[in-house]
Amino acid sequence: xxxxxxxxxxxxLEFIGYVGHFSNSEALRRTGPALDIPYIEAVAKAQDYTGxxxxxxxxxxxxxxxxxxxxxxxxxxxxxxxxxxxRPGFTAPTLAARQLxxxxxxxxGRVAVHIITGGNDTELAQDGDHLTKDERxxxxxxxxxxxxxxxxxxxxxxxxGRYYKVRGGFGDVKPVNPAGIPIFFGGAxxxxxxxxxxxADVYALWGETxxxxxxxxxxxxxxxxxxxxxxxxxxSLRPVLADTEEKAWAKADDILARAKALRAGGGDGRAPxxxxxxxxxxxxxxxxxxxxxxEAAAKGSxxxxxxxxxxxxxxxxxxxxxxxxxxxDQVADALADYAALGISKFLIRGFDPLVDAIQxxxxxxxxxxxxxxxxxxxxxxxxx
Numbered sequence: 001x002x003x004x005x006x007x008x009x010x011x012x013l014e015f016i017g018y019v020g021h022f023s024n025s026e027a028l029r030r031t032g033p034a035l036d037i038p039y040i041e042a043v044a045k046a047q048d049y050t051g052x053x054x055x056x057x058x059x060x061x062x063x064x065x066x067x068x069x070x071x072x073x074x075x076x077x078x079x080x081x082x083x084x085x086x087r088p089g090f091t092a093p094t095l096a097a098r099q100l101x102x103x104x105x106x107x108x109g110r111v112a113v114h115i116i117t118g119g120n121d122t123e124l125a126q127d128g129d130h131l132t133k134d135e136r137x138x139x140x141x142x143x144x145x146x147x148x149x150x151x152x153x154x155x156x157x158x159x160x161g162r163y164y165k166v167r168g169g170f171g172d173v174k175p176v177n178p179a180g181i182p183i184f185f186g187g188a189x190x191x192x193x194x195x196x197x198x199x200a201d202v203y204a205l206w207g208e209t210x211x212x213x214x215x216x217x218x219x220x221x222x223x224x225x226x227x228x229x230x231x232x233x234x235x236s237l238r239p240v241l242a243d244t245e246e247k248a249w250a251k252a253d254d255i256l257a258r259a260k261a262l263r264a265g266g267g268d269g270r271a272p273x274x275x276x277x278x279x280x281x282x283x284x285x286x287x288x289x290x291x292x293x294x295e296a297a298a299k300g301s302x303x304x305x306x307x308x309x310x311x312x313x314x315x316x317x318x319x320x321x322x323x324x325x326x327x328x329d330q331v332a333d334a335l336a337d338y339a340a341l342g343i344s345k346f347l348i349r350g351f352d353p354l355v356d357a358i359q360x361x362x363x364x365x366x367x368x369x370x371x372x373x374x375x376x377x378x379x380x381x382x383x384x
Contacts, residue, residue: 012232013339013372015365016083017047017055017357018349019073021064025351026311026321027258035064041076043354048077050361056347059085059116061126067099074107081110083184087118088143089129089136094169096143097150100181101173109176113147114184114204115140117192120286133286137191139163144183144199151180184234188216188288197223200231202345206289207237207322209296210304210337216292217342234345235338238323239331240308241359252325255351256310263314285316293317305334311351320347332368339372340379 023039024030032039047055057073059066070084084103086096104111117133117140118124124136131139142161149157150171159166175181185200187193196203203220205213217233224231240255242248285291294317297309302325312321324331335346346368350356 012344013369014053014081014234014345015051015360015368016234016345016347017043017052017080017360018347018353019044019047019055019057019069020353021058021069023353025353026315027255027262027351028353029262035069037072039354040069040072043357044073044077044080046354047357047361048080050358051365052080052357052361054081054083054112054345056083056114056349057085059087061087061123067103070111071103071106074103074110079110081112082107083112083114085114085116087116087127088140089131090127093143093146093164094150094166094171097147098171098173100147101151101171101175104175104181105173111175112182112184112202114186115144115199117187117195133189134191137187137189137195141195141198144185144195147183148180148199151175152178186289188292192288193219193223196220196231197225197229198227200224202232202234204234204236204347205343206293206317206320207235207307207324208292209299209307210341212292212296213338213343214341221342232344233342234347235343236320236347237335238311238320238350239348239356239360239364240323240325240351241328241331241356241363243327245326245330248325248327248330252308252310252323256314259311259314285318290317290319293322296322305337306330307334320349328363328367331364332371335368336371336375340375 019040021034021040022030022032022036044055055073057066057070066085070082074082084100100111100113117136142164146159146164146166146169149159150169151174153170156168156170157166159169182201183199184202184204185196186204187196197220205216213235220231240248240252242251285294293312296303297313297317301310301313302308306324306326308323308325311323315321324334348360350360
């Protein structure tokens with residue numbers, strides 16, 4: 001990571017927020033509808049105003065449609081960029097490419113897409129997909145290739161794959177950037193890393209230990225080098241902030257207690273009728289990313305400087321569930337440690353999503369940008 005031309009921070013550095021379809025978390029039960037429009041507008045505008053660079057619009061097999069939510073978010077915000085979570089396999093890649101390119105045009109070039117192949121067979125079956133995980137990644141490989149062809153081809157193209165066959169494909173609407181729309185991609189299995197090496201502009205990790213992050217970044221870089229590519233890296237974390245270290249850990253303890261109470265009531269906070277059950281932590285997770293988080297959690301609830309694994313251990317690491325706990329200065333320092341390992345993008349969301357997003361924007365983002373820039377500048381000077 002190098003400093004940008006203004007000296008304001010390293011090039012590529014982004015802080016990515018989160019626009020859920022409703023207010024909830026592992027410790028906060030959803031009370032509103034499945035598509036809470038006032039909440040979506042409030043949390044999007046808050047992150048636009050407080051300085052987030054981009055926001056993730058989530059996807060699940062039972063959720064409202066992410067591209068349409070992204071369109072609304074783009075319409076009610078002024079500058080914040082979008083990262084649209086998108087699952088390949090249910091929309092033809094030619095059509096998805098044009099949908100995303102259309103949104104990119106309407107938003108004046110603010111769109112990225114996060115390709116979510118899916119590691120949970122049960123969830124995929126909710127959408128009628130019964131391929132094996134390796135087959136899904138093979139399909140994703142073809143899907144992304146067709147996306148890029150639609151975005152960049154100046155004349156009709158043919159494509160022959162196992163899952164997609166296109167004759168005379170062509171996207172008349174192109175993204176704002178002639179190179180196409182940035183592709184975020186996650187997955188830590190061998191099949192996933194193979195696809196990441198070929199296609200990921202940004203490889204997304206969950207909040208692992210320093211040692212785990214360094215190891216996985218190295219493997220992804222090696223996979224990408226085989227194709228002459230150099231991806232960036234994103235890390236997802238759940239910061240817990242307070243004005244003292246003691247208060248921050250007390251806040252984390254309270255979050256864990258509330259999460260336990262929700263689970264004791266039979267749910268995980270996502271639905272008022274508990275239609276989506278939390279994963280049983282006693283059952284091995286089906287995806288490699290969750291297994292890696294549980295591997296870290298098995299070593300303790302407090303790791304490295306301030307990595308917190310309490311929620312990951314409780315939930316069976318069902319998604320982005322590890323946090324950084326401390327004062328804004330302490331959490332910024334830990335983020336800078338990850339930046340030194342090659343992370344240039346940080347996806348952060350809280351356990352009280354709207355309230356925490358405002359706190360992050362006011363207290364954490366300015367400090368983290370400053371610390372990361374200072375360390376990057378010092379490293380550059382030391383290398384000269």
